[in-house]
Amino acid sequence: MPGPTIDLTVYENEEALLAGLRRRDPDACACLIKRFAPLVYAQAIRLLGDADEAEGVLQQTFIKACDKLDTYEGRSGLGSWLYRIATNEALMHLRQRSPRVGLDDLAETIQEDEMPQRLTPWTFDPTTAALNSELRAILEQALAALPATLRVVFVLRDIQGLSTEETAVALGLSESAVKVRLHRARLRLREMLAAYMQEH
Amino acid sequence: MTCEELIAHLSSYLDHEMDAALVAEVQEHIARCRNCRVVLDTTQRLIVLVHDEGRRVIPASQRSALFERLQQAFLNRPQTLENSNLRTAEDSAV
Numbered sequence: 001m002p003g004p005t006i007d008l009t010v011y012e013n014e015e016a017l018l019a020g021l022r023r024r025d026p027d028a029c030a031c032l033i034k035r036f037a038p039l040v041y042a043q044a045i046r047l048l049g050d051a052d053e054a055e056g057v058l059q060q061t062f063i064k065a066c067d068k069l070d071t072y073e074g075r076s077g078l079g080s081w082l083y084r085i086a087t088n089e090a091l092m093h094l095r096q097r098s099p100r101v102g103l104d105d106l107a108e109t110i111q112e113d114e115m116p117q118r119l120t121p122w123t124f125d126p127t128t129a130a131l132n133s134e135l136r137a138i139l140e141q142a143l144a145a146l147p148a149t150l151r152v153v154f155v156l157r158d159i160q161g162l163s164t165e166e167t168a169v170a171l172g173l174s175e176s177a178v179k180v181r182l183h184r185a186r187l188r189l190r191e192m193l194a195a196y197m198q199e200h
Numbered sequence: 201m202t203c204e205e206l207i208a209h210l211s212s213y214l215d216h217e218m219d220a221a222l223v224a225e226v227q228e229h230i231a232r233c234r235n236c237r238v239v240l241d242t243t244q245r246l247i248v249l250v251h252d253e254g255r256r257v258i259p260a261s262q263r264s265a266l267f268e269r270l271q272q273a274f275l276n277r278p279q280t281l282e283n284s285n286l287r288t289a290e291d292s293a294v
Contacts, residue, residue: 033267038263059270063277116239121238121242122241122242122245124249127248131253179211179212182211183212187207189246197242
């Protein structure tokens, strides 16, 4: 006898899906995964810069989310809630990776070698041109090359679009530390991308 | 304002977190300093360039194997009373 099949379109929208999760519909978690796993994985890989670790975070995120639905208060969207779980899981991985270099004990000033060196204007205009796969690969490499302490701030602020305050809370940092790290991350990324930009 | 000072304050300027008096100093500096103008412009472009990346998902070609493993991990997770009645099916992988 064939097993039950799941109609993944059964939930029209996020509210319906959430209601299904709260009723503990058998298929609700599978729908949650289908809807949000691509976003969660993309976030995990940006934060960690490592595909294998990101996959572990992806799995942990959904296992935790489905087992801890009672803690979801519904104030933010399901996506934001999952992002938060994924971010916490990823940060835990980063701390385990280098336990002696905490996410909170980094020099907070601009280093001399971080002063801009590449001073050629870019012809690429992101307001009119979309990222091609080559440039996206360059960006991903550059992100992965950043120290984790800078990368996580940049991902949360400039990519995910959290405010300084939200980022500070998520990372357990002061707002001024978030600002300095964001600035340093931007300078370093600009420098790394500039190497590509001035050749294209 | 020197170039070093401008670079140190670049993000505050781009994020509109700067006092009006300092903003005027930045604008005065970049009007006469070509290098700082380039750094300001390219940093701004970087921020715009990554802005939409937050909505990007994994390529379809990578999805199915990844989702299959995710589903297996999910199905094989330690069972609790709360989740023991939850099921997933093969077609939850995209």
